[in-house]
Amino acid sequence: MPLKALPRLLRIHSARFQRRAVFLIGGVVVGGGAAAMALLADAAQSEFRKTLQLSPYLPLVLTPLGFALSVYLTRRFFPNSQGSGIPQVIAAREFDDQADRQKLVSLKIAFGKILLTLLGLLCGGSVGREGPTVQVGASVMFEAGRLSPRRQRGWILAGASAGVAAAFNTPLAGIVFGIEEMSQSFELRTSGLILGTVIAAGVTSQALLGDYTYFGTTGAVLHGWRDWACVPMCGILGGLAGGLFSRLLIAMARGLPGQLGALIKANPIAFAAACGFLVGLCGVASNGVTYGTGYQEVTALLHQHGGPGQGFGVFKFIATALSAISGIPGGIFSPSLAVGAGLGANVAAFLPGATLEAVIVLGMVSYFTGVVQAPITAFVIVTEMTGNHAMIMPIMAAAFIAHWTSKLICPQGIYHALARNFLSLGAARGSH
Incomplete structure (x- = not known):
């Protein structure tokens, strides 16, 4: 050299x-x-x-x-x-x-x-x-x-x-x-x-x-036909509900047509206050379990420490949707997992004898996939968060069923659809 x-x-x-x-x-x-x-959010x-x-x-x-x-x-x-x-x-x-x-x-x-x-x-x-x-x-x-x-x-x-x-x-x-x-x-x-x-x-x-598992470790597995029947049930229901949630957020971000859309656009702070009041109503109606990330409620459901009740999934869905469309900064990852856990609990109640913890995990991955339409990310996150590698195959199956079902309701992935709003703003600046 x-x-x-x-x-x-x-x-x-x-x-x-x-x-x-x-x-x-x-x-x-x-x-x-x-x-x-994480520490500040808990506080x-x-x-x-x-x-x-x-x-x-x-x-x-x-x-x-x-x-x-x-x-x-x-x-x-x-x-x-x-x-x-x-x-x-x-x-x-x-x-x-x-x-x-x-x-x-x-x-x-x-x-x-x-x-x-x-x-x-x-x-x-x-x-x-x-x-x-x-x-x-x-x-x-x-x-x-x-x-x-x-x-x-x-x-x-x-x-x-x-x-x-x-x-x-x-x-x-x-x-x-x-x-x-x-x-x-x-x-x-x-x-x-x-x-x-x-x-x-x-x-x-x-x-x-510290080295921890987000929702604690669960070794639940699927046993009889009731448990396996929950895989397509959770996948379909989670996909439909998650697709509906995504479609609502995308529609609100783009703006509703007519006078209602114009009114919301002209009064964003008042609209946020109205959403906050409805979130408060959800909290009152659900005995306070819909506030926050949903971490405590999911942990209680997974480990059977006195869960939040059968209406939790529905109320959490409404509260999360209202929080998301209000315009406040905040994520939907944890609340979506909480909605999915509530959905799984509802499915398990519909099939007495099904393994509750296992069905809750299926509900979590199904609804989360339905929202974000990223099935591989969803089943990897849920598997790592629960430390349950024994259920990886049914978790994967539920995630892909939910993904296909969600696409029927909302053809576009929520994050990329919302990203187009920011990209269009950049394009508009460039055209002037």
């Missing part, structure tokens, strides 16, 4: 080393942020439950005011932080212009996302923290990726995947989510760095929160 070529090689290898180091450091930051968000829900001890009717005032404040702050200070944040991340990967990307993923948006998601939980919204963690992770890696702007899509994808892995403590699901939902392909140039970022985020989250 000529000596004059040595400096050039050193520069190339130095740049590669720096890029890989930044990916790993970014993963550590995302993992730490996810752990902090916010705990504070809200204290208000219920004062009066179960207090959310009829607190929740509308909280929703209205959240939408005002979102529109005034943190635009494009509404909803789960996953559509924004998908759209950011599609843009070529850095300015357009920065309007969807940035440290300012990450801060607002964390703050306003916690506000939603503090006032009783039926929202989750996992989707927001995806936008936060993508925002962190976007800022880090300024060192290599030509590979921004890979940086954003790595941050989003790391966010899922750290939020659920499911590293494999984070990788699958990045491939199936975020990129819809496997990007060979960045795959190794994405894996490194996911591992760094997962290790950091585990170091701070």
Whole structure:
């Protein structure tokens, strides 16, 4: 090798080393942020439950005011932080212009996302923290990726995947989510760095929160014909309900036709308050089990510690839909799993003798698949979250049945359909 070529090689290898180091450091930051968000979300829900001890009717005032404040702050200070944040991340990967990307993923948006998601939980919204963690992770890696702007899509994808892995403590699901939902392909140039970022985020989250299974471990398996009959039942019902939920959110995001749609568009804060009041009514009618992420209710159902009752799935569906269309920042991952658990409990009650825990797991994966239409991500997440590898085949079957059924109701995947709204805004700016 000529000596004059040595400096050039050193520069190339130095740049590669720096890029890989930044990916790993970014993963550590995302993992730490996810752990902090988990602890803060638990604290916010705990504070809200204290208000219920004062009066179960207090959310009829607190929740509308909280929703209205959240939408005002979102529109005034943190635009494009509404909803789960996953559509924004998908759209950011599609843009070529850095300015357009920065309007969807940035440290300012990450801060607002964390703050306003916690506000939603503090006032009783039926929202989750996992989707927001995806936008936060993508925002962190976007800022880090300024060192290599030509590979921004890979940086954003790595941050989003790391966010899922750290939020659920499911590293494999984070990788699958990045491939199936975020990129819809496997990007060979960045795959190794994405894996490194996911591992760094997962290790950091585990170091701070401990190595745990999200919903605890369940060893439930399918036994008789009643249990196996629940596979297509849960798949079909979960797919139909999840498709209906997605279609509703897509329609509301695009705007309803006529005077009603115009009225909602002209009064977003008042509409958010109205949604908050209805969420409060759902909470009152369900004895308070529909508020928050649904984590405690799912855990109680899975481990038979006094579940929330047969109406839980329906009320949680309504509360989650209202929270999602209101415009407040907050995710739908955990609430969707909670709705699915309630659906599974209903199916098990319809077939006396069916194994309750197993059917609840089938309901979770079915409804979650019906909503996100990412069956591989769904069954990997549910399997990792419950530690139940004995049921992987029926879980997979229920997920694919739900996926096909959901497509009949909602042909478009919810995140990519919502991402088109943000992409169209960028296209409109470019045309002027």
